[in-house]
Amino acid sequence: MTMTKGKKNLTTFLFFAIAVLMTPLFLAGNYLLNVLVFVGINTMLAIALNLLLGFAGQISLGHAAFFGLGAYISGILTTRYAVDPWFAMMLSAISVGGLAFIIGFPILKLKGHYLAMATLGFGIIMYIFFNETVALTGGPSGMSEIPNLLVGPLIFDSDMKNYFLIWGFTLFIMLLSINLSDSRIGRALRSIHDSEVAARVMGVNVSFLKVQIFSISALISAIAGSLYAHTMTFVSPASFGFNFSIELVTMVIIGGLGSIYGSFLGAAILTMLPEFLRVFQDFDIVIYGLLLILMTMFMPGGLMSGIRWLASAVSSGLRKEPD
Amino acid sequence: MEYSRQLIQYALSGLSNGAIYALIGFGFSIIYNATGIINFAQGEFVMLGGMLTIFFLTFMNMPLIPAAILAIAAATAVGITFERFAIRPLRKATPLNLVIITIGGSILIRGVAMLIWGKDTHALPSFSGNDPLYLAGATLLPQHLWIFAITLVAIIASRLFFNYSIVGKAMRACSYNRRAASLVGIDVRKMVLLSFTISSAMGSMAGIIIAPLTMTSYDVGIMLGLKGFCAAIIGGMSTGIGMVIGGLLLGILESLGAGLVSASYKDAIAFIILLVILFVRPQGIFNTSETERV
Numbered sequence: 001m002t003m004t005k006g007k008k009n010l011t012t013f014l015f016f017a018i019a020v021l022m023t024p025l026f027l028a029g030n031y032l033l034n035v036l037v038f039v040g041i042n043t044m045l046a047i048a049l050n051l052l053l054g055f056a057g058q059i060s061l062g063h064a065a066f067f068g069l070g071a072y073i074s075g076i077l078t079t080r081y082a083v084d085p086w087f088a089m090m091l092s093a094i095s096v097g098g099l100a101f102i103i104g105f106p107i108l109k110l111k112g113h114y115l116a117m118a119t120l121g122f123g124i125i126m127y128i129f130f131n132e133t134v135a136l137t138g139g140p141s142g143m144s145e146i147p148n149l150l151v152g153p154l155i156f157d158s159d160m161k162n163y164f165l166i167w168g169f170t171l172f173i174m175l176l177s178i179n180l181s182d183s184r185i186g187r188a189l190r191s192i193h194d195s196e197v198a199a200r201v202m203g204v205n206v207s208f209l210k211v212q213i214f215s216i217s218a219l220i221s222a223i224a225g226s227l228y229a230h231t232m233t234f235v236s237p238a239s240f241g242f243n244f245s246i247e248l249v250t251m252v253i254i255g256g257l258g259s260i261y262g263s264f265l266g267a268a269i270l271t272m273l274p275e276f277l278r279v280f281q282d283f284d285i286v287i288y289g290l291l292l293i294l295m296t297m298f299m300p301g302g303l304m305s306g307i308r309w310l311a312s313a314v315s316s317g318l319r320k321e322p323d
Numbered sequence: 324m325e326y327s328r329q330l331i332q333y334a335l336s337g338l339s340n341g342a343i344y345a346l347i348g349f350g351f352s353i354i355y356n357a358t359g360i361i362n363f364a365q366g367e368f369v370m371l372g373g374m375l376t377i378f379f380l381t382f383m384n385m386p387l388i389p390a391a392i393l394a395i396a397a398a399t400a401v402g403i404t405f406e407r408f409a410i411r412p413l414r415k416a417t418p419l420n421l422v423i424i425t426i427g428g429s430i431l432i433r434g435v436a437m438l439i440w441g442k443d444t445h446a447l448p449s450f451s452g453n454d455p456l457y458l459a460g461a462t463l464l465p466q467h468l469w470i471f472a473i474t475l476v477a478i479i480a481s482r483l484f485f486n487y488s489i490v491g492k493a494m495r496a497c498s499y500n501r502r503a504a505s506l507v508g509i510d511v512r513k514m515v516l517l518s519f520t521i522s523s524a525m526g527s528m529a530g531i532i533i534a535p536l537t538m539t540s541y542d543v544g545i546m547l548g549l550k551g552f553c554a555a556i557i558g559g560m561s562t563g564i565g566m567v568i569g570g571l572l573l574g575i576l577e578s579l580g581a582g583l584v585s586a587s588y589k590d591a592i593a594f595i596i597l598l599v600i601l602f603v604r605p606q607g608i609f610n611t612s613e614t615e616r617v
Contacts, residue, residue, distance in 0.1 A: 113361035286434035292427030
């Protein structure tokens, strides 16, 4: 009856994947399907940030910039230079990952508040760049008519098709991240989170590892950005500002640092919340702020740790009852 | 001649913005020195200063001076509440948690301000009219003089406070070594609360004196706060002359960059300076490097 940790993880993931792939069967023609496409994109982004924030303990307040860069590079290549969308996506992922690798060395030398401010500054510089290079990005009014992705005769142009496209990518990235967190690299990353000096003493190449994970995180965010551009067919700077960077951090914190399913939970809650809060328009930002404060104060491990705590409390309660 | 006149003009407006950045930067470094926290909500107190003054002026029909004093008092009350109910009870005060909780606070304050006052920009009337003065061919508004004067007074007052008053000395002791400070009988928690009090008061004052020049709205706190932080980084988180020079340097560079290169990249210039300084000299321009103990 005992399963190895790896097998147990794989079973959980399979159940999750089946649930995800079955969901659209019940939602054909429902607008919720469109919302769930966004949940998928945000889950990808939250996982990308979580690799950095949750595993390596390095904060980034500028991740929306990598998302935006991915979207804009895809958009510009396909609309202005007629590059094939898949190829554009690849180029954008590689170039954004490469950029993060280069700026990662000076940025990740910084710690704590300084790192937070530097990434924030980078995010704002990119946001200004998206707005001001009108000839390239279309400026504040954005860029439209970005082509859909296609495979042979299959064009990803409806909510249903996009659902499977986005969630296919999301599930793949989840699986990779789960494997990563159980690998040697995952353990090394967590050791950085606990104590950078101790990790270095134990022989972990701390600075290189941090830059690597930063670059992987940026690359995943760029893929999410490309997918966003090709499914929405329209991008504008407003989606990639400081507020969105903060929203991503909120997703990771709410779900739980270091928890892949937590990132999904955080992304799902923050993406669906505004849909249900339409009545209280503009209230969402106040609620994000409150959530951040309350979660940090009362549940610093996020919802997943809360659920785990509840589950263990219930099961130990059940076990005690027979006595 | 025309060119040099323009340069003087840029430098003057840069200096007045720089004075504001220095004031906001003071807020950052006062809290940082007492607690090791970078208060990401600092900019929101700047916003509260301007917005609350307008609120007391227009909705309650108060004269300017009482409105400004009341606004500083109210913004300071918000700062005290934030420290008392969010920062102090925090059990796991890791740097990451502190960053996140102060960001949460800043979003919350900004959001509530938006709900109360809406998204419009508002103008605060100048303290003493808008008749320009002329200095070496460049125009200078009376409000600029107010900014220089108030900043100067605030800086001298804080110098006197930190160097000569017993409470100020106690706060400095906390910044050198918290445990040693508490061992000699200083109530560290009280000093932390006091640091939030002073810095929200200073921040809101900066918000009031800049509002007549730049207009104000619920979201001005982000940019002003970040630029104040830039100034603090350049000044090496000091509460002395380094901060003033940091703020003025940032203001002038930004204003020259906007005037001579491109106005649309004005905000980007400040952040490029921030990144360069963080990369090259994270301890600030005037400080020598410190070793970190683990």
